[in-house]
Amino acid sequence: MYRYDEFDEQMVRDRVAQFRGQVERRLSGELDEDHFKPLRLQNGVYLQMHAYMLRIAIPYGQLSSKQMRTLADVGEKYDKGYGHFTTRQNIQFNWIALKDIPTVLEELANVEMHAIQTSGNCIRNVTTDQFAGATAEEIEDPRPWCEIIRQWSTFHPEFAHLPRKFKIAVTAAETDRAAIRVHDIGLHMKHNAAGEVGFEIIVGGGLGRTPIVGTTVKDWVAKDDILDWLEAIMRVYNLHGRRDNKYKARIKILVTELTPEVFTKQVDAEFEAQRDEEKVRLPQEEVDRISDYFKAPAFETLPATSAAYEEAKANDEGFAKWTETNLSAHKVDGYTSVTVSLKPLNVAPGDATSAQMRVLADIAKAYSFDDLRVTHIQNIVLPHIKLDELYNVYLALDDAGLGADNVDLASDLICCPGLDYCNLANARSIPVAMEIQNMFSKYDRDLGKLHINISGCINACGHHHVGNIGILGVDKKGEEFYQITFGGRADEKARIGDIQGPGLRQEEVTPALERVAQKYLEIRQNSDEKFISTLERLGAEPFKEALYADS
Amino acid sequence: MPTVKFENGKAAIIEDAFACVEDDQPIPTEGAVCVSLERFKTDKEAILARNGDIGVRLVPDDDALELTDVIDRLSLVEVTFPKYTDGRAFSQAQLLRRRLQFKGEVRAIGQVLRDQMDQMARCGIDGFVFEPTSGEAPDVVENAIADFAYAYQRTSGAQTPIFARRHVASKNI
């Protein structure tokens, strides 16, 4: 894991001091809310329905146990004893007093954490595959490049006031777990014909009110050039992105309005025009220095199977069921990656209590090389667990209420805060999520992999467009309605779901989805055919019929 | 409003020597003038032929690269922040400094706020026209620019980027 040196440390300290000054000027009245807003927004401080919300950056979703423990402390001391892990692999605290925020930031700085660029119209926290460094699927570990991009984008003075926020995601695997095609820039690490590793650059994906899957503007660029390409793309966007209408300000609109071909030409021209002195010229020593932090930990040489593990499975049915859903293959024999589901029943999806965070920290310290990851599905990953020790890990998790065995199943849904917290919401999303989870928990194993995503309004924080089933809260004459989409996906076959028809009332949503699920069980070829595959094979019609069968 | 020049780590109020000539006004025969890019393009020959320093005022829609062939004749380029949220002037300043290697003054006008002065300076802006909300204008500029000791990027400011500081001995820097 990356560790700060004196420079990184100083940057964060300077930022805390700067923000403390800004808060003082706000509290003294020298700054009014209008002028304070863009300043606090650049530091992750939102004004929500009930209080200020603080969003803390978790660069590329990776945390040490010490950092997780600090988050637990913040939740306890300054919030109501819990935090909310987000689809951006960050964490949010919903009930923080403005006057406490500089102190919270200082405590975070002590463990190399911050809230820099977690909001505002700047380059946001870069995200990646939660199994980076653990999966055999990647061609190399993408995290060194995530860290390089983090440093390059931190306080980049030219791109601090873009037309709109800007999100970059990176993956080095063919299976895309980072949703790179629905980001402003998606970077896909891959080989060129000569076998060198470089980047495919995808630009202009995004959700919100105009959901679009990004386009490849460069098939392959060399690592040495990637920052210069990013500078070129950012400059074209900064100069030409629309600023007249915030709903048309994301780079996806610029790419669409210019056409991807013309946009690509402009980026090419900007890149070609860069003089030698303008190039970033990151020294190879620096790439090596950063890469060193991400060297594989000291894995043991172990057999691929574990007698202890097999025995525990035979003796504990709950454990055996959990292993069916919550494990992912590890690149090293005898290890596995565990996904801890933050979607038990009757809890807001993505929430964890301070006590749970401490349990996760302890487990990571004892069993997972001090390494934790946050996923964009709002779960937590323990990337490197020995099969021999898996049962202990499971027991500790289960004891803390973290034993939900539903990863990638229907009840493992993504859900935004909705009307319960968010002042932009049209409808509640958490209660709907809970109802759906309760209904599906009875048979979500039969249903297999099924992604349900819920947003409380068109801003799409809950990624509803890319859910296999998407649910969007809309407001019709003061009443909450829910619009259903089918067929979305966020992976390497990214696709925006299709709206099926008129919105449903809250009480109609769960029964309607239950009919859809029953229809799927009835018409799938066999139990290996996923919901999304049946849908893609047969089209939406049978499911749509089931959805509206009651009306 | 005072104009503050930031040079060699020090800020000072300067006398604005440039007469700002609106597009419908005649250009005086003598003295330093500052005109819009539009006006400059229309009366280019006449402006270049006169005696006196030349300044050009850019608005965010302007293409700074239109100044490429005359850049050495200019003493001042003003870049405009119509609202502090409009960040196009940052890119214009970078283009002036880094692409065109402009050596004169790049002056920020419009909504020039304390909390953006560091970013402005790092993009190569060295003149600031603003009314301080408290304190003396030069102190405001100096304090704002002192907020951060280091920078990660190689931009237009004088700072050595962090990655280069880390590897002082490298040939590649």
Ligand code: HEM
């Ligand atoms: C109350 C707090 C929140 C507010 C006011 C808010 C506001 C917004 C707005 C206005 C957008 C649309 C931006 C655009 O289209 O340009 C947006 C997008 C987004 N938000 Fe939130 N949000 C909030 C909470 C959250 C939470 C808790 C999450 C994570 C669970 C989240 C994740 C996202 C994501 C991933 C997008 C991006 C969609 C895209 O790619 O366009 N937001 N949010």
Ligand code: SF4
């Ligand atoms: S999708 Fe809408 S309701 Fe949900 S958090 Fe985002 S802005 Fe709020």
